[in-house]
Amino acid sequence: MNLLLIGVLLALVAIAYQIGLSKSRNLAGKGNNSATLHSRPGYYGALVALWCGIPAFLILIIWNLVEPSILQHIIFNNIPASVSATLDEASRDVLIDRVQAIASGFGVTDQPAAYELAAAQQLAKFETIGSFAKLAIVISAGLGGLVWAKRHVSQQFRARNQVEKAINVGLILCSGVAILTTIGIVLSMLSEALHFFRFVSPADFFFGTEWNPGFSTSGNAEGSYGILPLIWGTLMVSGIALSVAVPVGLMIAIYLAEYASPNLRSWAKPTIEVLAGIPTIVYGVFALMVIGPFFKMIGETVGIDINATSALTAGFVMGIMIIPFVSSLSDDIITQVPRALRDGSLGLGATKSETIRQVVLPAALPGITGAFLLAVSRAVGETMIVVLAAGNSPLLHANPFEAVSTVTVTIVKQLTGDTDFASPQALVAFALGLTLFVITLGLNIIALYIVRKYREQYE
């Protein structure tokens, strides 16, 4: 029904365009001299089509949103109060399904009650009326818009300005979506986090050193909700990741920017950047199947107890993931350092490495710091690698060879369990998410500020 209606409407819109087009061409007179018109004929067509389509589609959307609840209302109007008073949520749904099955002619296998038959009869009647009314109203709205707009088509009519205004409004609405997303993120997490803080005080959450939310179906806050072990785990994993990614990434950037032949650079740079495009779940599985067992084996031969899933495994693999991130950002920054600085240093007799270490890097330092902060924010928000490879043990300890848990892992764990969505065990995920959002937002703002400021310095 709806698909048919949409098809009819689209056809109507196409016809409206043609009508606007041909009317304006007629106005232009013989030889299609569109100079006598204010706008080109296409704009008249587009305007008539807009007037035909937009109101009709809006009515259709609203109608479809409202219709189901009206029909339900009709069903319950026909059910005696003595019956409907005894219904709970599930049996209400069953009753609605049965009435709809009878109304559609499919029938039910047992003998339906009299009130069900009556309700079904009413429902069938209103469904038929409703669908005809919808058809009539939507199409007449389309036709009305068409006729109204067509009447306005004249030589002096400023069709182009109106169409362009409509386009402008459409573009503004689209760029509002990004704002709405941010507002949605902040508001949804804030409201759910506030729910959570009704169960657990913010002081206990932000300064508690024990994480053990327990499992509760009663909806009470049982166990302890201290975020510090999770933050500590996050910092440990990110620290390991950065101590892998920053030296390697920075050296890659330096070598490719300053030493490598154009040939090597042309294939090595994109090959290393492939690492940035690989989904994080693949890194997680890689950590679990290859790197974890490898570290465990090394630990056994050296005599240290290394867990296969540990802060070290997760951090190391995350480091591999961040390498291209660090290297391409640093590469951009290093190549932006002006030639004159290098030439000056080389001219005074410094070797290439001395020039890099004592002239280029200090000049690039602010930018590299920005890249570093962006890498930290990436590491802090990374989820799948730590879910698979960090081992999930939310304890405060400083041993990188043992399992840890991070903020992101805990969000996944608390929301994918069997807990009720309104229980503190699930709501805590939003408090954690809000914390994560604020941390990464802060890091990004500082990093973007530094990078931008640095760019201006040499421009």
Place this chain on the structure above:
Amino acid sequence: MSSNTSPLDQNVLDPQVAAEQRKKRIQNSLAKRHRKEKAFRFAGFSAVMIGLAFVALLFGSILAKGLPSFWQSSMTVPVYFDPTIINVGAKPKPIAGETPAHFEERLVAWQTEMGMVDWDALIVNGIVAKDPALESQRDYLNSIYTSSEAYRLRDMVLENPSLIGTKDEIKFLADANVDVWLAGNIDRSLPDDQQQLDLEVRQIADQLKAKGIIENTFNTNLFVSPDSRSSPATSGLAGAFMGSLFMMLIVIIISIPIGVASAIYLEEFAPKNIMTDIIEVNINNLAAVPSIVFGLLGAAIFIGWMHLPLSAPLVGGLVLSLMTLPTVIITTRASLKAVPPSIRQAALGLGASKVQTVFHHVLPLALPGIMTGSIIGVAHALGETAPLLLIGMSAFVASVPATPLDQATALPVQVYLWQGNELRNFFEGRTAAAIIVLLALMIGLNSLAIWLRKKFEVRW
């Protein structure tokens, strides 16, 4: 002290000696500096090699683990649809004056009766027909093939009851544990109590393999079947693939038009004021928000507030669209910026309006860049896992979704689910195979983007 003064003394004494010594000192320090230079250069080169080695290790290990799983043990045996075993009445037909509900009730009763038939007996008969030596070991043969094959026979007959009484050669998949045993993915020297299969079954499997009845054939199930828990050997990616496809379609429908439109507005039309500054900062930050936060947004708004169905590709697609939006906006703005202002000035100078300039001249020139950016954004969304876990897409779904409102998983989520399966030595290969499929799709999308850029790129 002495080391400081002695050259000076010598300098005074004999300028020639002093010059010689200075030269030597410089040479020494030069040698040291050159050594340092070499070491630094070598460190840089090693870093590049380490980076390349990681790429090679990642792809090498995934390929090594995953490629064998594209082949799987199976056997083709003659099946006789024995009417004495399939002892069920004819398929019911609608009777005049009966409601559709009553007819369906009778149809379901007939289907249930069909389900009670001992389909396994048909398969076992087939295996025995191929290798009569197994007649005495019929009881063990049930464990050779995977359990869902009996249901497959049932579904074949349900669809076409005229099969009863006929004979056909049908390919059956070996049980997952048999496949693990034959592929050597389990230590054959383990004692009986640690083996997943009975001694007899293992012997029969080896026998059938030696006789060439069990063969290693291409694993088509990986591509055409949904996930399965009761019968791991048939588990495939079809359900996850369709789920991902629906989500990508939603991402393309939502994030690309909206993203391109907002980029056009911000780059070409927006006045420079506080409002547009806020939007700009906001989009840059949105691009760096961890993906899991978008999952929380989806859980709170689409599921908690709007009550959209859990595990549906519709919700997943919406979440991924919001996640991809900033990427599309940023790349579109970059390619709009790359169109030289002279194009705009020429169009405006000839009397085009602002909208005409943008849509008739700037946008077509920026299109290759926009397409490249959008495809890369979609490829990124294809590989995203974390936000999908939070909106219930990690549920086990044993069917292929037909609409975006059905329950489904996605390819990366299927990887996540399989790596956690208890039947480790079977699913490790499947996990890697799923990763290969996922990476192949992503590489395909990215190559398309690179090809588009190479073909249509205009350098100004």
